[in-house]
Amino acid sequence: MNTKTIHHLSHTDLDGYSCHLIMSYTTNKKYNYNANYGAEVKQKLDMILEAIKLKNEDALILITDLNLTVDESRWINNEVNKQDKISLLLLDHHGSGEASAQKYDWYILDTERCATKITYDYAKENFELNEPEWMNKYVNVVNAVDLWKMDEVKNFEYGKVCMRLVTETRELNKVMFANEDNKYKTSLLLEATKYLDEENGAIILDEKIHFIKKEFFRTDKNDTLDNLATKYIVGLLGKARAEKTIYYKDYRGYLSYGVGNTSIVGNGFLLAYPDYDFIVDVSYRGTISLRANFKVNVAQIAKEWADGGGHPNAAGGRIIGFKEQYRYDKVKIQIQRLIDDKESRAGNLEYKKDS
Numbered sequence: 136m137n138t139k140t141i142h143h144l145s146h147t148d149l150d151g152y153s154c155h156l157i158m159s160y161t162t163n164k165k166y167n168y169n170a171n172y173g174a175e176v177k178q179k180l181d182m183i184l185e186a187i188k189l190k191n192e193d194a195l196i197l198i199t200d201l202n203l204t205v206d207e208s209r210w211i212n213n214e215v216n217k218q219d220k221i222s223l224l225l226l227d228h229h230g231s232g233e234a235s236a237q238k239y240d241w242y243i244l245d246t247e248r249c250a251t252k253i254t255y256d257y258a259k260e261n262f263e264l265n266e267p268e269w270m271n272k273y274v275n276v277v278n279a280v281d282l283w284k285m286d287e288v289k290n291f292e293y294g295k296v297c298m299r300l301v302t303e304t305r306e307l308n309k310v311m312f313a314n315e316d317n318k319y320k321t322s323l324l325l326e327a328t329k330y331l332d333e334e335n336g337a338i339i340l341d342e343k344i345h346f347i348k349k350e351f352f353r354t355d356k357n358d359t360l361d362n363l364a365t366k367y368i369v370g371l372l373g374k375a376r377a378e379k380t381i382y383y384k385d386y387r388g389y390l391s392y393g394v395g396n397t398s399i400v401g402n403g404f405l406l407a408y409p410d411y412d413f414i415v416d417v418s419y420r421g422t423i424s425l426r427a428n429f430k431v432n433v434a435q436i437a438k439e440w441a442d443g444g445g446h447p448n449a450a451g452g453r454i455i456g457f458k459e460q461y462r463y464d465k466v467k468i469q470i471q472r473l474i475d476d477k478e479s480r481a482g483n484l485e486y487k488k489d490s
Contacts, residue, residue, distance in 0.1 A: 304319065352366070
């Protein structure tokens with residue numbers, strides 16, 4: 136049985152997260168990552184290689200529900216071959232990966248099964264899998280909807296609800312809160328396994344989606360989903376202050392990426408952590424949204440950073456030339472360069488920080 140530490144990269148849809156859910160029942164130590172196609176795949180694989188090097192332990196890079204291009208396959212194969220302690224395994228069903236699958240023995244391609252089913256079957260044979268009673272039934276549900284087997288009516292309909300459970304779950308940002316977002320989605324799918332045997336399971340699950348989302352975020356009293364999620368997110372932002380603090384002139388700021396809803400989340404953060412003067416959220420396209428609480432004029436910052444503007448406590452703009460990233464550290468490098476470039480030119484801020 137394979138006992139290596141697993142660094143598991145999977146797709147960002149139902150099939151991808153379900154692969155994570157299956158592998159969570161193996162006894163191996165695991166780290167989960169998610170990526171969509173394009174540049175995100177290589178950035179996440181870079182992150183995995185860096186993490187393995189830092190930990191210096193025997194590791195398996197497991198890729199599921201993602202087909203690699205020939206160039207990506209060549210690159211990761213060369214990187215793994217440089218390291219004696221790393222092995223590589225890819226389990227996928229997309230026919231577009233055939234060229235890579237023919238070249239590399241670590242690339243297992245089967246177009247007749249979804250990635251969840253391939254992972255399930257492989258895990259039973261090669262890992263110590265503590266399989267719960269629901270797992271085989273759930274795998275068949277994912278297989279039915281991912282391969283669009285409409286004739287398997289019950290599984291197909293249940294799978295459609297599970298698919299929406301993933302695609303419409305956007306409360307957490309998968310770059311800022313990668314581990315928590317993965318846990319959130321796999322936890323929801325685990326909850327979904329409870330109604331597999333119900334006669335009208337798809338309808339029951341559909342009606343419970345809002346409730347099970349709220350339960351994930353709830354810590355004490357009940358509230359709206361927005362309020363529960365905001366409280367949870369503000370807590371996550373607070374825990375990451377050491378990494379995500381930035382400075383502009385004499386002002387202390389917090390840099391978030393792709394969180395959105397800045398009016399609510401940003402103001403919630405500033406109230407919870409009054410030692411911060413402002414918070415700025417950068418979108419994937421480089422738009423910035425700044426919030427303050429009467430400690431600094433963020434309209435002036437928006438003007439200096441991005442030729443933007445707004446109100447003293449709420450402003451925004453767009454950074455020309457911003458390059459979309461899938462790793463927070465690379466975003467912070469871009470923003471720090473911007474700050475370094477703009478800081479010396481910026482004028483005096485309207486509100487003077489108290490000494």
